[in-house]
Amino acid sequence: MENLNTLFRDHLRERMAWLEKALAANGHDALVVSAGQPFTYFSDDQDAPFNTVPHFRHYCPLTGPHHVLLLKPGAKPTLIRYAPEDFWYEQLPLGTPFWASEFEIIEAPSLDAVWEKVGSPSHAAYIGNETERAATAGLELNPAGLTAYLDWGRSVKTPYEIRCMEEATVLGARGHAAGRKAFHAGASELEIHYAFVQAVGCLDFELAFSSIVALDEKGATLHYENKRSYRSGKVLLLDCGARTLGYASDITRTTPAPGCDPRFKALVDGMERNQLELCGAVKAGLPFGDLHHLSHLKLAALLKENGLIDADPDEAVKLGLTRPFYPHGLGHHLGIQVHDVAGKLAGPDGTMAPPPAEHPYLRTTRTLDVGHVVTIEPGLYFIPMLLRPFRTNEHAGRFNWKLIDELAPNGGIRIEDNVLVTPAGPRNLTREHLPA
Ligand code: GLY
Ligand code: MN
Ligand code: MN
Secondary structure, eight states, X not given: OTTHHHHHHHHHHHHHHHHHHHHHHHTOSEEEEEOOXXXXXXTSSOBOOOOOOHHXXXXXXXXXXXOEEEEOTTSOOEEEEEOOOOSSSOOOOOOOOTTGGGSEEEEESSHHHHHHHHOOOTTEEEESSOHHHHHHTTOEESOHHHHHHXXXXXXXXXXXXXXXXXXHHHHHHHHHHHHHHHHHTTOOHHHHHHHHHHHHTSOGGGSSSOOEEEEGGGGGSTTOOOOOOOOOOSEEEEEEOXXXXXXXXXXXXXXXXXXXXXXXXXXXXXXXXXXXXHHHTOOTTOBHHHHHHHHXXXXXHHHHHTTSBOSOHHHHHHHTOSGGGOOSOSOOBOSSSSSOTTTTBXXXXXXXXXXXXXXXXXXXXXXXXXXXXXEEOOEEEOOHHHHGGGGTSTTGGGBOHHHHHXXXXXXXXXXXXXXXXXXXXXXXXXXXXXXX
């Protein structure tokens, strides 16, 4: 990736300026951030795959556990790099990464050495999970006010972050093309997963999240991760993304095979039209909840056109008839975390804006702003447990149960792109590399 050092330098400068405000607003002089301690399974000597503390990643792309950043306004950021000698696990040398010149780097051969270097900075806050060490150093542990303030700032992506997400999209699009090809060749869920991983060129746990590879009715389990072996599906729902320097892409495509029920294929085509219109409606100043409401109106129209419900869109949404078909939110902010931070904040002071009671799974209630990156992922599923109560309640007569039961073996539809809000309107990062 070109120009990364300049982009990173500007990114770090911007983030340090925001940190200065956040510290001042919360009565701290400095921030200590850990890369984090791995999670060891109970009663075992094995660790879960390691994910760096996102707050650390935000300032520094270095991978691996136990490193610590000392961030103080006006001073060059200090990176205490945990670098033990080790014959059990490979410890890579630092080398000459593009970001190194932005830090004062101190090497520490042990955990004790790392925390000796941290010392006991005064009025310093700590973010991370090495809380015993941080408490001993006299740091204020994970203060909620400071964390909210920092999270709020992270919603607006810098050009460096957008560049990372573009690259994660290139990789994700490559994986999706490979996964779809494998599906058309009759592959099993597991084989499609490995086609994706191989095309991206990473380890499983280095994907943005545990991949969702669902054939047929499995698509109705929103986060189906099992990948049970089974071939020649009629529909593939593939929800999978890649990472670049910690930043994620999160992409879903629903692909019918040539032998798929044409009535289900018509729903997939309708959802594709709806999804593209919703992506096109993304703009600064728009409350995400309004777009979510629009996605229900569009779904209602599609369900009516295709004979699944008997109600006009406004009435259908008012009566809650679309909710059993589409229980999740339209999307979420995307960044280092796939479900990125600050989706339910009302401001940097930590005030919360929870979702409305009728849409409890809406992951962001924010008003969109320039620099936000959100997913737009409307869905339509045949989920037995959600449809069941409607078979006997006062709305039962509004549903075409025969058609629903005939289409249910196809599972569901989700189409998901990642959209950047720009001053000129939406920029669909995903479609630039995966047009359909
Ligand atoms: N991949 C999980 C989601 O789309 O939110
Ligand atoms: Mn998503
Ligand atoms: Mn997804």
